[in-house]
Amino acid sequence: MNxxxxxxKVVIIGGGVAGLTAGIYARMxxxxxxxxxxxxxxxxxxxxxxRKGYHIDNCIHWLTGTxxxxxMYRVWETVGALSDDTKYAEINAFYSAIYQGQTATxxxxxxxxxxxxxxxxxxDEEEIxxxxxxxxxxxxxxxxxxxxxxxxxxxxxxxxGKNMKDFPKVMKEYGKISxxxxxxxxxxxxxxxxxxxxxxxxxxAYSFLVSYATMADGNGKIPMGASxxxxxxxxxxxxxxxxxxxxxxxxKKIVVEKKRATGILLEDGTHVSSDYVIPTVDTNVLFGRxxxxxxxxxxxxxxxxxxxxxxxxxxxxxAYAVDIELAPGETLFIDVEPxxxxxxxxxxxxxKSYEYDDIFNxxxxxxxxxxxxxxxxxxxxxKSLSEEEYREAKEQFTAAMTKRIEDSLxxxxxxxxxxxxWTPLTYERYCNAYHGSYMSFVTTPxxxxxxxxxxxxxxxxxxxxxxxxxxxxxLPVAAASGKFAVQRILKKQKRDxxxxxxx
Numbered sequence: 463m464n465x466x467x468x469x470x471k472v473v474i475i476g477g478g479v480a481g482l483t484a485g486i487y488a489r490m491x492x493x494x495x496x497x498x499x500x501x502x503x504x505x506x507x508x509x510x511x512x513r514k515g516y517h518i519d520n521c522i523h524w525l526t527g528t529x530x531x532x533x534m535y536r537v538w539e540t541v542g543a544l545s546d547d548t549k550y551a552e553i554n555a556f557y558s559a560i561y562q563g564q565t566a567t568x569x570x571x572x573x574x575x576x577x578x579x580x581x582x583x584x585x586d587e588e589e590i591x592x593x594x595x596x597x598x599x600x601x602x603x604x605x606x607x608x609x610x611x612x613x614x615x616x617x618x619x620x621x622x623g624k625n626m627k628d629f630p631k632v633m634k635e636y637g638k639i640s641x642x643x644x645x646x647x648x649x650x651x652x653x654x655x656x657x658x659x660x661x662x663x664x665x666x667a668y669s670f671l672v673s674y675a676t677m678a679d680g681n682g683k684i685p686m687g688a689s690x691x692x693x694x695x696x697x698x699x700x701x702x703x704x705x706x707x708x709x710x711x712x713x714k715k716i717v718v719e720k721k722r723a724t725g726i727l728l729e730d731g732t733h734v735s736s737d738y739v740i741p742t743v744d745t746n747v748l749f750g751r752x753x754x755x756x757x758x759x760x761x762x763x764x765x766x767x768x769x770x771x772x773x774x775x776x777x778x779x780x781a782y783a784v785d786i787e788l789a790p791g792e793t794l795f796i797d798v799e800p801x802x803x804x805x806x807x808x809x810x811x812x813x814k815s816y817e818y819d820d821i822f823n824x825x826x827x828x829x830x831x832x833x834x835x836x837x838x839x840x841x842x843x844x845k846s847l848s849e850e851e852y853r854e855a856k857e858q859f860t861a862a863m864t865k866r867i868e869d870s871l872x873x874x875x876x877x878x879x880x881x882x883x884w885t886p887l888t889y890e891r892y893c894n895a896y897h898g899s900y901m902s903f904v905t906t907p908x909x910x911x912x913x914x915x916x917x918x919x920x921x922x923x924x925x926x927x928x929x930x931x932x933x934x935x936x937l938p939v940a941a942a943s944g945k946f947a948v949q950r951i952l953k954k955q956k957r958d959x960x961x962x963x964x965x
Contacts (some may be wrong), residue, residue, distance in 0.1 A: 638907050
């Protein structure tokens with residue numbers, strides 16, 4: 463605990479995971495802390511909603527940092543997201559791919575995966591064994607969440623080298639190729655699809671191996687109770703520490719006087735003064751709306767200007783209620799009759815059962831969701847539509863997806879009760895998400911990993927946080943960045959930065 467008393471105030475823009483984390487750590491460090499959130503509830507993109515009495519989860523497919531000996535778990539524990547009492551979904555596989563009547567599964571048990579894939583495609587045995595070995599190596603890639611890297615010392619780098627001694631082999635082999643290129647190393651069309659189904663084919667191959675390794679290592683479990691309930695636990699932790707959160711209060715501008723952030727101006731005209739400002743919003747909102755566009759760092763502007771190298775990913779998604787049992791938490795990728803949305807045509811989609819948690823079940827039915835990945839050009843299609851065209855397109859594509867699910871999985875025919883449909887514009891409207899992306903820039907072989915410094919040149923007392931501060935974004939980046947922002951303030955004040963002890 464680092465609770466030195468101070469009258470200094472930290473104002474945080476955004477009540478998502480990054481903002482709540484920053485607020486919690488600020489209070490633990492003894493600062494007054496206020497969060498201003500444009501929506502009526504906390505969580506940002508870590509949220510869910512109800513339709514027809516069913517809960518729809520919009521975020522956690524797996525949560526990095528559920529293994530108790532990791533630095534990220536320490537952060538989740540500190541902010542109240544996880545605890546010794548947390549229960550996790552009993553899911554034993556990453557996902558399955560179905561193609562031409564055959565099914566391939568990536569089990570959490572790597573030996574089981576290896577044996578099943580070899581049985582499915584003996585001609586790929588050598589590549590399969592290599593894949594499994596390198597997934598095992600990828601378990602060493604743990605998210606560093608103790609402190610910002612600019613605060614690392616020689617000992618930290620030595621420890622990282624020891625703990626990740628085999629991971630450089632993964633980067634050498636898979637760090638410069640896309641998933642599409644990686645999939646072509648397999649002769650089996652089924653395995654080719656398996657490797658490209660979960661993440662966009664333009665992703666670097668190593669990103670996929672690390673994702674699978676996180677699940678297989680028990681460091682990517684799903685907390686019971688859904689994403690929004692985790693956000694509520696974090697909000698409670700912040701309030702219990704004496705923090706203040708203000709809803710339906712959207713920021714209009716960060717006030718900068720003599721190269722110093724002195725507070726924020728809200729959309730309703732209210733001025734909020736502060737000693738420190740931590741914006742956690744998407745960087746496309748931060749620069750051009752809250753701050754002048756010309757203040758955007760060059761490396762970030764270069765990424766926005768080259769979407770082919772730095773794509774953003776979203777989804778066209780539909781939720782149903784069904785009264786047929788699938789394996790709890792089962793995610794199945796299926797072949798479907800090609801469907802054209804905007805400028806692109808898709809022939810694969812997934813269905814995911816949420817039966818693993820009672821919060822998604824009602825009257826003998828459970829929530830089933832499906833998604834078609836969307837990228838920048840798909841966003842442009844949705845954005846080009848009038849309000850009436852948008853509504854009609856959603857209805858048309860919802861019907862088309864329903865039919866394709868029933869055609870591919872006949873057991874679901876006539877059993878899909880529609881609950882809701884959402885698009886990249888939903889994320890843009892609710893979260894100000896750039897092109898509707900629910901993470902930051904995709905890590906591709908053509909682009910460099912975007913990582914922003916904690917401060918901007920020319921502005922004192924402003925510290926950046928949010929998933930867009932480091933690719934590929936997501937919940938661990940968001941939470942760690944909130945913690946890092948407070949640690950940078952403490953470093954400036956020459957105070958102890960170690961504040962991971964719960965009150």
